[in-house]
Amino acid sequence: MKKLIVEVCVCNECVMKGAMDIIESIESLKKLKVQLRFNTQIQIEMNKCLGETKHGLQSPLIKVNGELIEKADSETVMAKVIGLASQDIKSI
Ligand code: FES
Numbered sequence: 904m905k906k907l908i909v910e911v912c913v914c915n916e917c918v919m920k921g922a923m924d925i926i927e928s929i930e931s932l933k934k935l936k937v938q939l940r941f942n943t944q945i946q947i948e949m950n951k952c953l954g955e956t957k958h959g960l961q962s963p964l965i966k967v968n969g970e971l972i973e974k975a976d977s978e979t980v981m982a983k984v985i986g987l988a989s990q991d992i993k994s995i
Pocket residue numbers: 912913914915916917951952953954958962963964
């Protein structure tokens with residue numbers, strides 16, 4: 904089974920800018936994956952600060968399989984996850 908790791912920064916700044924909403928969206932996608940026929944395991948990791956110093960303007964920051972998404976929102980992250988889940992990516 905393919906595996907996607909979604910890292911979400913839960914620093915105050917990212918949380919203030921919607922990081923928790925993004926986590927909720929991914930959690931609902933995990934619940935829907937059977938209906939969507941995803942053969943992909945989605946793992947959410949909450950981390951502290953994924954960025955370089957002085958990156959507050961780019962928050963919230965999310966990494967999907969190591970690829971950084973700046974100024975992330977639910978739509979962008981969901982699109983990325985669905986895109987990767989429907990591709991034939993290597994298992995980690
Ligand atoms: S404050 Fe969230 S990535 Fe640094």
